[in-house]
Amino acid sequence: MFPTNRPRRLRRTGVLRDMVRETRLDKSDLIYPLFVRHGKGVKNEIMSMPGNYQFSVDTVVDEVGQAWEEGVRSVILFGLPEAKDDIGSEAFDDEAAVQMSVRALKENYPGLLVITDVCMCEYTSHGHCGVIKDNDVDNDPTLALLSKAAVSHARAGADIVAPSDMMDGRVGAIRTSLDEAGFSDIAIMAYAAKYASAFYGPFRDAADSAPQFGDRSSYQMDPANSDEALTEVQLDLEEGADIVMVKPAMAYLDIVRRVKDTFQVPVAAYNVSGEFSMVMAGVQNGWIDRERMILEVLTCIKRAGTDLILTYHAREAARLLG
Numbered sequence: 656m657f658p659t660n661r662p663r664r665l666r667r668t669g670v671l672r673d674m675v676r677e678t679r680l681d682k683s684d685l686i687y688p689l690f691v692r693h694g695k696g697v698k699n700e701i702m703s704m705p706g707n708y709q710f711s712v713d714t715v716v717d718e719v720g721q722a723w724e725e726g727v728r729s730v731i732l733f734g735l736p737e738a739k740d741d742i743g744s745e746a747f748d749d750e751a752a753v754q755m756s757v758r759a760l761k762e763n764y765p766g767l768l769v770i771t772d773v774c775m776c777e778y779t780s781h782g783h784c785g786v787i788k789d790n791d792v793d794n795d796p797t798l799a800l801l802s803k804a805a806v807s808h809a810r811a812g813a814d815i816v817a818p819s820d821m822m823d824g825r826v827g828a829i830r831t832s833l834d835e836a837g838f839s840d841i842a843i844m845a846y847a848a849k850y851a852s853a854f855y856g857p858f859r860d861a862a863d864s865a866p867q868f869g870d871r872s873s874y875q876m877d878p879a880n881s882d883e884a885l886t887e888v889q890l891d892l893e894e895g896a897d898i899v900m901v902k903p904a905m906a907y908l909d910i911v912r913r914v915k916d917t918f919q920v921p922v923a924a925y926n927v928s929g930e931f932s933m934v935m936a937g938v939q940n941g942w943i944d945r946e947r948m949i950l951e952v953l954t955c956i957k958r959a960g961t962d963l964i965l966t967y968h969a970r971e972a973a974r975l976l977g
């Protein structure tokens with residue numbers, strides 16, 4: 656019997672393939688991560704992340720200006736402190752690099768959506784995401800510090816705060832603090848299903864945030880778990896999260912799909928530093944096609960059920976999408 660159905664019929668021409676395409680990547684899906692620090696005229700390339708830099712307030716304004724021209728409309732900021740201490744005080748200092756950058760970006764680009772990462776690991780001397788007691792992060796006292804950081808970001812003008820620490824109860828604590836401070840309109844994008852992943856390696860160079868002892872397995876999730884991701888997402892939604900994130904993205908697209916099928920809410924996925932650097936290493940070795948690879952990675956992340964994609968490829972992808 657010769658087949659009646661021939662799927663190849665709809666693949667014959669580019670116009671036809673365009674018409675039956677299910678997933679369309681759009682510039683408005685992209686969020687561009689940026690690292691900011693103190694100083695002036697700073698643009699330090701991050702060796703393990705080609706084409707990414709640590710910026711000072713003035714140079715990040717230039718960078719975002721170029722990204723804006725290319726069609727990028729949203730950024731997420733990570734900060735490096737001038738000095739670190741036990742409790743990461745600079746995380747909630749109104750004059751720290753993130754807060755100053757938020758103010759400068761909002762002033763220069765009022766239409767830009769500014770998201771801030773809320774965490775302690777860049778700011779603590781021990782490199783963990785909260786305060787330490789008995790060699791582990793002490794959950795409940797950390798919530799007050801995260802809340803102070805979130806309120807400080809909102810005061811600077813952030814549109815969305817994104818807690819990435821993985822403490823229990825932090826979304827609820829941050830929501831309450833924002834509301835009490837008069838920021839009930841500021842949204843929370845929760846790093847809800849965040850795994851203890853080797854894919855964050857290059858980021859820790861970029862943000863100088865490697866833990867000085869142990870690892871993050873007592874607060875970030877075990878890569879072997881999937882049901883637990885749904886529990887984390889459910890708790891964050893109950894506590895008031897507006898957007899939930901899965902992180903990393905590429906090796907975790909089954910998690911994205913389960914989250915999207917279970918909860919009909921906006922889902923973000925973080926195409927993290929290690930995923931970016933693997934692609935760039937392949938490109939630099941001449942092993943893979945740069946442009947096709949970037950668009951394929953991002954399209955597939957979206958196909959899995961992602962609404963918003965945090966990616967270091969944001970500027971290039973925006974250029975490619977035209």
Ligand code: PBG
Nearest residue numbers: 774776819854855858927928929
């Ligand atoms: C801070 C934080 C990390 C990332 C985002 N926020 C690092 C970590 O948890 O160790 C990783 C982002 C990336 O790898 O691109 N907690």
